[in-house]
Amino acid sequence: MSEASLPRTEPSAALPRTKSRRRTSSLRRIFAIARKESLHVQRDPQALYLALGMPIMLLLLFGYGVSFDMDELPVVLVDEDATPESRALSDAVFASGELRIAGTARSADAAHQIFADRDANAVLVLPRGLSESIARGEPVEVQLLVDGVEANSAAQLQGKAEAAVRAASLSLGATPAMAMSPPTETRLSTWFNPEERSQLFLVPGLAAYILAIVAVLLTALTVSREWDRSSIQQLFVTPVRTWEIVMGKLLPYFTLGVIAELIVFVTGAWVFDVPMRGDPIVLGLASLLFLLGMLGQGMLISIVAKNQMVATQMATMVSMLPSMLLSGFMFPIENMPLPLQVISNVVPARYFIHTLRGVLLRGNGFAEVWFDLLMLGGFAFVMFTIATRRFKRELA
């Protein structure tokens, strides 16, 4: 290393005076940060797996495994009567395939052991004297014991068993006591999702959830990582501005977010036949606004948290959980207690999911979703404003 080749000291160029030159160097700085940030992502492929692998995995998991519809619910049959009539009743109950005989037992006393072993979620008891009751035209009483631990299964089981028993006993000419005979008959007509497939309902919600995870979690780490490494100090003695750092850091994650979103929609349409009944432009706009809001939230978390661990926890608390629980993704907002309903108003996933379901399934357009778009845009704006302000203040 020769001293002659050391950096020459020319007075460095004064800051560009004209507006256009200032804008050019601003773009260069943003680009330099974006490039560095994408190098970080490339060098740490975990982030890439998270961004691109997780959407596919979650989608398949939820789409196939976590279906809310249940078929072939296992039921243990206890036929104490053991007559042709009771057999005919049980045959009719299990004929539809919604309930499945998981085994038989001598008496209802076995139920406790059956639930403990998790052999079945329910025990259907056809009591002794059933055939005589039918013959005498008296109301028939059958007993259904349900394992209430699995609350969701229990509710579905109860409904399905009730309906099956009622239908079966009617067809046998018996008077069921378990269910009241309806005074009028209800005819059900389900619109937009006639087969009542829960995938159609889930995929839009999942799109929001995945985007929330990818965008918030990834960005939440980006500034906090600089605090952790103390490289933030180095950044701030350069002429780079806070908003340029925010923009530069967001560019790569924005791209990842868009890709993740496309993966969700394509997989949804391709694997689960989710229709696209509305305007794709509305869909794109909503996705964009939601993505920006999530990136802004992640950025704010990252700036406030100052270390990666706290940032991850905050991201989980304020973004992932609300996006899953308070957005209407899994649980209807109308059924929540009032305080949670109020909180859900500031969960952007709520508006995004509402828009997605509307556009994908009902064919909604701007006229129906403008309020959602407004809320999403507002959220993004507020997040970025606070993030940039906080960033400036944290440093002073």
Added chain:
Amino acid sequence: MTKSIVVEGLGRRFGDFVAVRDVSFHVQKGEIFGYLGANGAGKSTTIRMLSGLLAPSSGHARVAGHDISKAPDKVKASIGYMSQKFSLYLDLTVRENLEFFGGIYGRWGRALDRRVEETLESIGMRELASTSTAALPGGLRQRLALGSALFHQPPIVFLDEPTAGVDPASRREFWKLIRGISSAGTTVFVTTHYMDEAEYCARIGLMVAGTLVALDTPAALKKQWVPGRILRLEGQGLVRALPAVRGLGGVVEAQSFGNGVHVRFDPARTGDEAIVASVRALPAVAVHSVEAVEANLEDVFLAAADAKAEKAIRGAA
């Protein structure tokens, strides 16, 4: 000579705590200016103010001709900064780190490429350009950090504890670089707690508890704060005899130092032979070797810190 940095009455308080109190000094163009002080003495706070990171609560300063309060952005554009903690990106290669800092300062395209090559050459890391920064030993990382700080050819560079935790050989190499950039006209403002490094500085400012207590060349500081002549004695029973040594006529101070003792005396009142003879005459003492040594900056630093503490106590009483 032109002044690169002019500081007048600069102060900064955080709530009730005064981190820097009424500091004034100036640094010449191309000078290596050392800033010494214990942790929390206000060194980093001063650097942060001078590099436009932190607004002063009082006083003002001009760096490269720009007022730090009024034009912090212009200040930032004309300085390089290297912090005590290694703050490059470990997952990036050497070249990528340099390219990033180049981009941040608005370098672009061919000009950026050329400057990357120049910098790699100047810090002697051309062969390591594609190496991951994480794989570099501490000394090379510091050199790369220096290269990044100098990438945009700033007239002034702030080095905040640049060699903390680096082995002695690398530190010497590093200081060779620093002297090189200084002789090329770049002003170097450096904080360190290695006293041997402080000797390389043209002038030194001593910070004690937020106040600049002394500022001068290393030689002048030693003369002022550690006056007298120092003899280094090695032998037996010396440490136990220190109280007696301190009582000898003309002795200013006596301290154990390594495996010997340092005796400082006023040459106007006594001489080398008289001192050695008096020490030899003490009971149970044997002197095997005698050597005249120079005061070091550590002595200066301790003397200055003591004086300040004494003043504080007297002020409080």
